[in-house]
Each structure stands twice: as C-alpha cells, then as structure tokens.
Amino acid sequence: LPICPNxxxxxxxxxxxxxxxAVKLSHYIHFLSSEMFNEFDERYAQGRGFITKAVNSCxxxxxxxxxxxxxAQQIHHEDLLNLILGVLRSWNDPLVHLASEVQRIKExxxxxxxxxxxxxxxxxxxxxxxxxxxxxxxxxxxxxxxxTPWDGLPSLQLADEDSRLxxxxxxxxxxxxxxxxxxxxxxxxxxxxxxxxxx
Amino acid sequence: xxxxxxxxxxxxxxxxxxYFDKKHTSFWTIYNITxxxxxxxxSNVSDPHYxxxxxxxxxxxxxxxxxxxxxxxxxxxxxxxxxxxxxxxDVRSGWLTLEYELxxxxxxxxxxxxxxxxxxxxxxxxxxxxxxxxxxxxxxKPDHHGLWSEWSPxxxxxxxxx
Amino acid sequence: xxxxxxxxxxxxxxxxxxYFDKKHTSFWTIYNITxxxxxxxxSNVSDPHYxxxxxxxxxxxxxxxxxxxxxxxxxxxxxxxxxxxxxxxDVRSGWLTLEYELxxxxxxxxxxxxxxxxxxxxxxxxxxxxxxxxxxxxxxKPDHHGLWSEWSPxxxxxxxxx
Numbered sequence: 276l277p278i279c280p281n282x283x284x285x286x287x288x289x290x291x292x293x294x295x296x297a298v299k300l301s302h303y304i305h306f307l308s309s310e311m312f313n314e315f316d317e318r319y320a321q322g323r324g325f326i327t328k329a330v331n332s333c334x335x336x337x338x339x340x341x342x343x344x345x346x347a348q349q350i351h352h353e354d355l356l357n358l359i360l361g362v363l364r365s366w367n368d369p370l371v372h373l374a375s376e377v378q379r380i381k382e383x384x385x386x387x388x389x390x391x392x393x394x395x396x397x398x399x400x401x402x403x404x405x406x407x408x409x410x411x412x413x414x415x416x417x418x419x420x421x422x423t424p425w426d427g428l429p430s431l432q433l434a435d436e437d438s439r440l441x442x443x444x445x446x447x448x449x450x451x452x453x454x455x456x457x458x459x460x461x462x463x464x465x466x467x468x469x470x471x472x473x474x
Numbered sequence: 475x476x477x478x479x480x481x482x483x484x485x486x487x488x489x490x491x492x493y494f495d496k497k498h499t500s501f502w503t504i505y506n507i508t509x510x511x512x513x514x515x516x517s518n519v520s521d522p523h524y525x526x527x528x529x530x531x532x533x534x535x536x537x538x539x540x541x542x543x544x545x546x547x548x549x550x551x552x553x554x555x556x557x558x559x560x561x562x563x564d565v566r567s568g569w570l571t572l573e574y575e576l577x578x579x580x581x582x583x584x585x586x587x588x589x590x591x592x593x594x595x596x597x598x599x600x601x602x603x604x605x606x607x608x609x610x611x612x613x614x615k616p617d618h619h620g621l622w623s624e625w626s627p628x629x630x631x632x633x634x635x636x
Numbered sequence: 637x638x639x640x641x642x643x644x645x646x647x648x649x650x651x652x653x654x655y656f657d658k659k660h661t662s663f664w665t666i667y668n669i670t671x672x673x674x675x676x677x678x679s680n681v682s683d684p685h686y687x688x689x690x691x692x693x694x695x696x697x698x699x700x701x702x703x704x705x706x707x708x709x710x711x712x713x714x715x716x717x718x719x720x721x722x723x724x725x726d727v728r729s730g731w732l733t734l735e736y737e738l739x740x741x742x743x744x745x746x747x748x749x750x751x752x753x754x755x756x757x758x759x760x761x762x763x764x765x766x767x768x769x770x771x772x773x774x775x776x777k778p779d780h781h782g783l784w785s786e787w788s789p790x791x792x793x794x795x796x797x798x
Contacts, residue, residue: 548749591755601756601760601762
C-alpha cells in the first residue's frame with residue numbers, strides 16, 4: 276500500500292493512524308508508570324502507611340475528569356481531547372524533575388531510573404501527537420489554558436527521608452492514576468471517533 | 475475532611491458482607507474500608523483496608539468460542555480459534571479493554587501450554603500433534619489491572635492423522 | 637507550510653548515506669525525503685521518497701533459542717523449540733508485538749520449510765525424519781508494519797533413528 280498515493284498533496288497520517296499510535300503510547304506510558312510505582316512501593320514504602328496520606332493529593336486534582344463510563348461518554352470529544360492535553364501538559368514539569376531527583380534516591384534500582392527517563396520522553400512524545408490530533412479534530416484554536424502547575428520539587432528534596440519518600444510515593448501514585456485516565460480516555464475517543472463506538 | 479459512609483447493602487452478597495454497586499464505587503478513588511463489631515460489651519473497629527476498584531475488576535470468561543481445523547499450503551493442519559468478549563464487559567465503547575490468554579493440552583497430557591494473544595479475538599495454533607485430541611480454554615483480564623476471569627468451559631478438537 | 641531540513645548526519649551510515657537518530661524521527665509524521673546532487677554544471681533533485689518510520693522498523697533476531705528432542709507417548713520423536721524476543725524489543729509492555737516465523741531443512745536439503753507461529757515463543761515440530769540432521773532458524777517482525785529481522789544463527793539437531 277503506497278504511503279502517499281497522490282504525492283505530497285495531503286500526505287499525512289490518517290486520524291485513525293494517529294489515534295492508533297496515541298493509544299499504543301498511552302498504554303505503554305501507563306504500563307511503565309504502574310511498574311515504576313509497584314517497584315517503588317515494594318522497595319521503599321512497605322510498612323510506612325503512605326497510602327493513607329496519598330488520598331486525593333495529586334496536583335491535577337483540580338481538573339474535573341470523568342470518573343466513570345457515563346461521564347466519559349457524555350463529555351464532548353473536543354473537551355475530552357483538551358482535558359487530555361491539559362493533564363499531559365501538567366505532567367511535563369514534574370516528570371522532568373522526577374527523572375533527575377529519582378537518581379538521588381538511595382540505591383535506586385536501574386529499572387526505576389530508566390523508567391523515569393523513559394516516561395518523561397514518551398510523555399513529551401504523546402503530547403506532540405495529541406497536539407496533532409487536536410489540530411485535526413478541533414474546529415477552533417486549541418485551548419492552551421487547561422493546565423495545573425506543580426510545586427512539588429521542594430518536597431522531593433526534603434532532608435527528612437520519610438517525608439521525601441512519601442513525596443515520591445505520592446507523585447508516582449498520581450502518575451499511575453493520571454496515566455491510566457489518559458489511556459482510558461484515549462481508548463474511548465478512538466472508539467467514538469474512529470470506530471463509531473463499535474470497538 | 476473524610477466523609478464516612480455506612481455500608482449501602484448488607485444483604486445482596488449474603489451474611490457478613492457488604493455489597494457496593496456501581497453507584498457506590500468510582501474508578502481512581504481509594505476507599506478506606508473498616509468493619510466495626512458491636513455487642514453489649516462495646517465495639518471495636520478493624521484495621522483499614524484500602525481498595526481502588528480499578529485494580530480488582532474481574533470480567534466473565536470469553537464467549538462464542540469457535541474452533542476450526544484448517545490446512546496450510548503445505549497440507550499441515552492448524553487450528554483457528556475465535557471468541558467474543560463477555561457480554562457484560564463493554565469493550566465497544568473503549569472504556570474497558572480486555573486482553574486474552576489461551577491454554578491447550580493433549581487430552582491425556584498433564585502440562586498446559588499457555589499463549590498470550592494480547593487484545594486479539596482470534597488466534598492460529600500451529601505445531602499440533604496429528605492424531606491427538608486437544609483441550610482448549612480461554613480467559614481474559616482488563617488490559618492493565620484487575621483479575622483474570624475464570625477459564626472458559628473446556629472445548630475439544632481432534633487433529634487428523636492423514 | 638513544509639519545513640525543509642538538511643540531513644543531520646552524513647557520516648554514521650557510511651558514504652552516500654544519511655543517518656536519522658531518534659531525535660530526528662517522529663512517528664507522528666510522514667517524511668518526504670529527496671536527494672540533491674550538485675556539481676560545477678548545476679544541481680538536480682531526486683523524486684521524493686515518502687517514509688513513515690513505523691513501516692520500516694526492523695527488530696533484531698530472536699534470542700535464547702533452545703531445541704529439545706522429546707518422545708510422544710507413541711514413542712515418536714518430536715522437537716520442541718523455544719525462543720525469546722530480542723532484548724531491545726519491549727514486548728512485555730505491549731509497546732511492540734512481534735510475530736515469529738521459523739524455517740528448517742535437512743542439512744543436505746535444498747528447500748527450507750517455513751512455518752509461521754504467530755506470537756507464540758515456542759513450537760513443537762512433528763513428522764521429522766529419523767536419522768536426519770536438521771538446520772533450524774527463526775526470525776521476527778512487528779505484528780502490523782515493519783520488516784522481518786535477520787534469521788537467527790543456524791542451529792542443528794539430529795533426529796535419532798531408534
């Protein structure tokens with residue numbers, strides 16, 4: 276199948292190809308985020324009761340995101356796309372610092388270090404793809420205002436080990452949750468826009 | 475501040491149980507569940523049990539499983555299996571994505587051979603022993619988190635010898 | 637509007653070549669590549685060549701290949717092959733799904749028999765000629781787009797005659 280049958284006229288990936296790749300990437304990012312959280316939890320969080328404090332303390336909590344299937348299906352696709360963009364943008368900054376700060380954790384295993392760097396890179400890549408998708412789907416100008424700042428860097432550098440480890444635990448816990456949301460929402464959008472809700 | 479809710483339904487799941495339906499559970503929320511026991515002497519509360527329903531979803535087994543024997547160009551028999559997601563699992567909307575694993579073994583054999591087939595709903599099985607009768611089963615799981623379903627009922631297929 | 641970028645690296649891939657590393661390839665884009673030749677008489681540009689990097693991914697060959705001769709209940713020999721995906725290919729996360737093909741032929745034979753085994757990483761080979769020495773190789777490819785890897789190094793196995 277020739278890639279560009281009519282030469283350079285409109286020679287770009289189809290919306291379906293863009294969504295296929297976005298879903299593959301979001302699946303991969305969430306897989307890595309889950310594994311990183313589990314590895315960190317097993318190695319640094321056992322018996323410290325971090326889960327009790329990690330309830331609803333993500334920097335993206337202020338973004339109103341669909342919590343079940345009905346809500347996800349009621350939201351307009353442009354709003355859901357912009358929401359995904361907003362969550363991805365909100366993770367750019369923390370992922371940059373996570374990738375560098377995680378190197379300072381005592382005996383941090385290579386598998387955690389590698390994943391932190393890989394997730395940061397793939398998050399940027401997914402953001403690039405989402406901007407292309409929004410550009411294709413959006414009627415008006417892409418909304419740039421959905422974004423929540425992150426001010427968690429000082430807590431990743433605290434002297435007290437317990438507090439510092441909790442800060443990492445909480446960040447990884449939120450990354451696992453938000454990357455799962457993004458993966459779910461993208462799969463819903465792909466089924467809606469490409470497969471007419473018949474995946 | 476923490477909102478504490480009493481169990482919405484003590485009956486549906488039988489004695490000493492609490493049943494939370496869809497209205498009482500949402501994804502990506504950590505529920506802190508404790509059980510309080512009271513008698514005339516007073517009461518006591520269990521340690522908290524933390525649950526996010528995202529991680530405990532268990533689907534029903536796949537359905538509509540078909541087995542079809544085919545011959546490759548070089549007359550070698552191979553098996554084509556197809557199946558459908560469990561009806562209650564809404565994969566159509568994309569909210570739930572399932573992955574599948576199948577297992578097979580010669581009827582009198584001991585060891586199952588398990589093959590993961592990702593999100594596909596069909597699979598071709600090669601390298602089957604002519605003249606043998608095989609048992610085949612399939613199960614499924616949400617793509618990231620959750621529990622494997624039960625195995626589907628056993629299905630049998632005999633590989634011809636010619 | 638189309639942005640035209642010059643080749644980032646004329647050296648790494650040897651003479652008359654251009655090497656694009658990860659930083660210079662995005663998988664959201666179809667690249668239009670042309671080669672411009674210039675001499676004292678002037679210059680000329682080739683026809684455009686369109687590339688989508690997803691379509692040209694070529695994995696490394698499978699590794700850790702094991703061959704094991706077994707006897708079926710009816711004393712007939714069969715061969716069990718197992719292998720692992722190439723280390724650099726991240727199949728565990730579902731980022732890349734590989735399918736495999738194996739080929740074998742009697743050592744002095746001419747014609748390879750090629751068998752596709754889908755995503756399985758093990759295969760049982762029946763109907764082998766006792767007393768014959770076989771050569772076996774395996775290669776792999778991304779499941780949708782991409783190129784077959786090189787064949788794995790040749791492995792030999794002799795089928796016993798008793």
